[in-house]
Amino acid sequence: MRLATFNMESxxxxxxxxxxxxxxxxxxxPKILELKADxxxxxxxxxxxxxxxxxxxxxxxxxxxxxxxYQDFYRATxxxxxxxxxxxxxxxxxxxxxxxxxxxxxxxxxxxxxYWRPRTAEPTYDEPQDIVFERPILMAEIDIGTPKPLHxxxxxxxxxxxxxxxxxxxxxxxxxxxxxxxxxxxxxxxxQTAQALELRLAVETLFDxxxxxxIILTGDFNxxxxxxxxxxxxxxxxxxxxxxxxxxxxxxxxxSLPQEERQTVIHRGRGQAxxxxxxxxTMTDRTIAMKVxxxxxxxxxxxxxxxDYAGSFHAAMLAEFDLEV
Numbered sequence: 147m148r149l150a151t152f153n154m155e156s157x158x159x160x161x162x163x164x165x166x167x168x169x170x171x172x173x174x175x176p177k178i179l180e181l182k183a184d185x186x187x188x189x190x191x192x193x194x195x196x197x198x199x200x201x202x203x204x205x206x207x208x209x210x211x212x213x214x215x216y217q218d219f220y221r222a223t224x225x226x227x228x229x230x231x232x233x234x235x236x237x238x239x240x241x242x243x244x245x246x247x248x249x250x251x252x253x254x255x256x257x258x259x260x261y262w263r264p265r266t267a268e269p270t271y272d273e274p275q276d277i278v279f280e281r282p283i284l285m286a287e288i289d290i291g292t293p294k295p296l297h298x299x300x301x302x303x304x305x306x307x308x309x310x311x312x313x314x315x316x317x318x319x320x321x322x323x324x325x326x327x328x329x330x331x332x333x334x335x336x337x338q339t340a341q342a343l344e345l346r347l348a349v350e351t352l353f354d355x356x357x358x359x360x361i362i363l364t365g366d367f368n369x370x371x372x373x374x375x376x377x378x379x380x381x382x383x384x385x386x387x388x389x390x391x392x393x394x395x396x397x398x399x400x401x402s403l404p405q406e407e408r409q410t411v412i413h414r415g416r417g418q419a420x421x422x423x424x425x426x427x428t429m430t431d432r433t434i435a436m437k438v439x440x441x442x443x444x445x446x447x448x449x450x451x452x453x454d455y456a457g458s459f460h461a462a463m464l465a466e467f468d469l470e471v
């Protein structure tokens with residue numbers, strides 16, 4: 147089984163415009179075909195308004211997948227809020243050759259939102275505010291032909307870029323003070339950690355039911371393996387201090403690659419691994435290959451000035467599993 151993750155870099159427009167998409171199709175279609183994935187997890191897929199439809203749809207994605215093996219795959223997609231359908235941008239999609247028996251979105255089902263009150267807000271808040279994250283976590287239960295299903299989660303966690311603080315910016319969008327920027331940066335980190343906690347608690351629910359559950363987490367985590375976000379998700383025994391929980395740890399599969407081979411984003415000439423695949427022990431034991439398709443990866447800052455560039459600034463990542471083991 148070949149499982150891949152790929153951030154599509156805001157693919158699609160607000161309206162479905164096939165002609166305007168051709169440049170991006172020429173860049174992105176070869177990338178997804180190169181993966182030859184049985185399960186493909188996508189991030190930053192935009193949804194379009196369709197006349198007569200209450201909820202947004204994915205005609206731009208359908209256009210990309212047309213005449214490829216993926217067009218007939220089972221599909222699960224994220225929602226902006228339960229029952230409201232996909233958002234205009236930054237949606238998550240799972241495409242699977244195997245049947246998807248169940249799917250859904252996690253917002254803050256397992257962890258209560260933390261409270262926070264910025265001191266630099268103008269006007270100030272009378273009461274602490276809930277910290278809620280805007281992007282859901284997409285989960286799917288997939289029948290991969292083994293006695294137990296695969297529990298798959300795909301994510302696009304909050305980037306560590308300062309979040310908005312009420313009244314804390316000037317008309318030109320610059321910050322009024324370093325204090326305000328610092329509070330905004332703290333808020334973004336808190337949101338990313340809240341997403342990671344929600345995801346880890348969802349994993350714990352699965353382990354409570356079956357400590358040998360087949361679990362994979364994948365997507366754009368906007369965090370390297372050394373950050374607290376990934377440590378929270380992995381739950382290594384060195385961090386928990388509890389060998390009794392070793393069976394519940396998640397293994398970061400891309401750590402098996404040399405540093406230069408696992409880079410999924412280049413930022414100002416510096417390669418970073420921000421996209422990952424994490425797996426439970428049952429799936430880790432079945433892993434036979436890992437690859438990051440970063441041989442021609444552009445710099446997201448220096449090459450962003452090239453207005454003709456139509457690809458993604460993220461590299462796709464692939465893991466291969468032997469389901470016969």
